[in-house]
Amino acid sequence: MKTNFNVTDNGYYGNFGGAFIPEMLYPNVEELRENYLKITAEPSFQKEFMELLVDYVGRPTPLYFAKRLSAKYNTKIYLKREDLCHTGAHKINNTIGQILVAKKLGKTRIIAETGAGQHGVATATVCALMGLQCIVYMGEVDIKRQAPNVARMKMLGAEVRPALSGSKTLKDATNEAIRDWINNPEDTHYIIGSVVGPHPYPDMVARFQAIISKEIKAQLLEKEGTEFPDYVIACVGGGSNAAGTFYHFLDDENVNLIAVEAAGKGVESGESAATSILGKIGIIHGSKTLLMQTNDGQITEPYSISAGLDYPGVGPLHSHLFETKRAEFIAITDEDAMQSGIELSQMEGIIPAIETAHAFSVLDKKQFKSTDIVVINLSGRGDKDLNTYIDYFKL
Numbered sequence: 518m519k520t521n522f523n524v525t526d527n528g529y530y531g532n533f534g535g536a537f538i539p540e541m542l543y544p545n546v547e548e549l550r551e552n553y554l555k556i557t558a559e560p561s562f563q564k565e566f567m568e569l570l571v572d573y574v575g576r577p578t579p580l581y582f583a584k585r586l587s588a589k590y591n592t593k594i595y596l597k598r599e600d601l602c603h604t605g606a607h608k609i610n611n612t613i614g615q616i617l618v619a620k621k622l623g624k625t626r627i628i629a630e631t632g633a634g635q636h637g638v639a640t641a642t643v644c645a646l647m648g649l650q651c652i653v654y655m656g657e658v659d660i661k662r663q664a665p666n667v668a669r670m671k672m673l674g675a676e677v678r679p680a681l682s683g684s685k686t687l688k689d690a691t692n693e694a695i696r697d698w699i700n701n702p703e704d705t706h707y708i709i710g711s712v713v714g715p716h717p718y719p720d721m722v723a724r725f726q727a728i729i730s731k732e733i734k735a736q737l738l739e740k741e742g743t744e745f746p747d748y749v750i751a752c753v754g755g756g757s758n759a760a761g762t763f764y765h766f767l768d769d770e771n772v773n774l775i776a777v778e779a780a781g782k783g784v785e786s787g788e789s790a791a792t793s794i795l796g797k798i799g800i801i802h803g804s805k806t807l808l809m810q811t812n813d814g815q816i817t818e819p820y821s822i823s824a825g826l827d828y829p830g831v832g833p834l835h836s837h838l839f840e841t842k843r844a845e846f847i848a849i850t851d852e853d854a855m856q857s858g859i860e861l862s863q864m865e866g867i868i869p870a871i872e873t874a875h876a877f878s879v880l881d882k883k884q885f886k887s888t889d890i891v892v893i894n895l896s897g898r899g900d901k902d903l904n905t906y907i908d909y910f911k912l
């Protein structure tokens with residue numbers, strides 16, 4: 518039997534997914550589940566979504582042939598330039614899609630969780646665009662660590678509410694956002710920032726990000742005379758940029774998928790975010806998926822130098838891709854990622870986000886044929902990471 522990589526009607530990818538939520542949240546999630554496919558299929562939705570992706574986000578993003586990098590690694594390397602999206606990364610593809618869904622559902626108030634602040638900024642941006650109230654929950658510790666993004670959100674008109682419980686980071690911010698949603702079921706939509714959370718979020722977010730692989734196919738056809746690369750490579754935090762990059766290639770087994778996780782200080786160091794390799798099945802944020810946890814099921818604090826990969830779970834689609842071996846998972850250390858960030862900067866004149874830099878380290882780990890077409894998703898630009906680069910390399 519052919520393996521199916523699309524979500525089932527009840528929200529599963531193989532053994533992973535579902536909607537494990539408190540009863541109080543059921544009406545909100547159910548309203549979304551009943552309506553998201555209907556709404557997103559409407560011609561008026563598709564028209565507005567595509568117009569905004571073109572005129573506001575700047576799509577299609579280029580598929581750039583990286584000449585010097587290709588020469589060094591003796592293979593054909595193309596970069597999908599999501600770093601050129603408005604706000605500097607792929608996250609805006611999803612927030613635009615979700616805010617249009619929220620409007621169709623008659624919602625007037627938007628909430629979101631954020632860790633490093635990138636998803637918070639992308640959410641605040643689309644709320645400003647649509648004139649909707651925006652509340653972003655963020656751990657108190659993260660608010661201190663990520664001051665520039667907090668300022669950006671405030672400048673865009675959002676209210677940033679500190680999460681004061683637990684470790685005062687992303688998971689606590691998520692708990693606060695869920696509590697808010699339970700208390701405001703009528704007027705509020707919760708914009709989740711990756712292919713995580715209860716069904717239908719992983720599928721909905723993957724569909725919005727699927728524009729990435731749709732464009733890659735058309736662009737490769739023009740440049741190489743084929744829609745199908747030999748490899749597509751993307752970094753994985755929650756998994757949204759990878760889901761978008763893989764989406765239209767999932768059923769074409771000739772296209773090799775490579776998912777790159779953060780090994781932090783090393784997979785075995787106890788300080789990493791290599792979720793699929795180290796994880797066991799568990800439930801996080803409403804979804805059954807691979808999760809870093811202790812033997813008695815306590816979630817382990819993840820670590821990565823890149824805030825965007827520093828998540829203890831991974832979306833259910835990726836757990837399924839890992840279990841079925843449809844995708845190869847490679848874990849990259851802080852050190853290797855930072856070196857790849859410098860290499861891309863100095864060989865192609867592109868400073869990547871540190872999340873993205875992890876994907877480029879695969880070029881050193883894997884041997885590609887000279888005729889292979891390798892597409893790397895350049896998920897975001899490095900401006901936000903300049904201080905980390907400065908400290909690391911003593912620039």
Ligand SMILES: *Cc1c(COP(=O)(O)O)cnc(C)c1O
Binds near residue numbers: 711754755758759
């Ligand atoms: C947030 C972020 C990621 C990680 O999130 P995914 O949902 O796994 O894509 C990767 N790259 C950049 C630039 C980001 O901002």
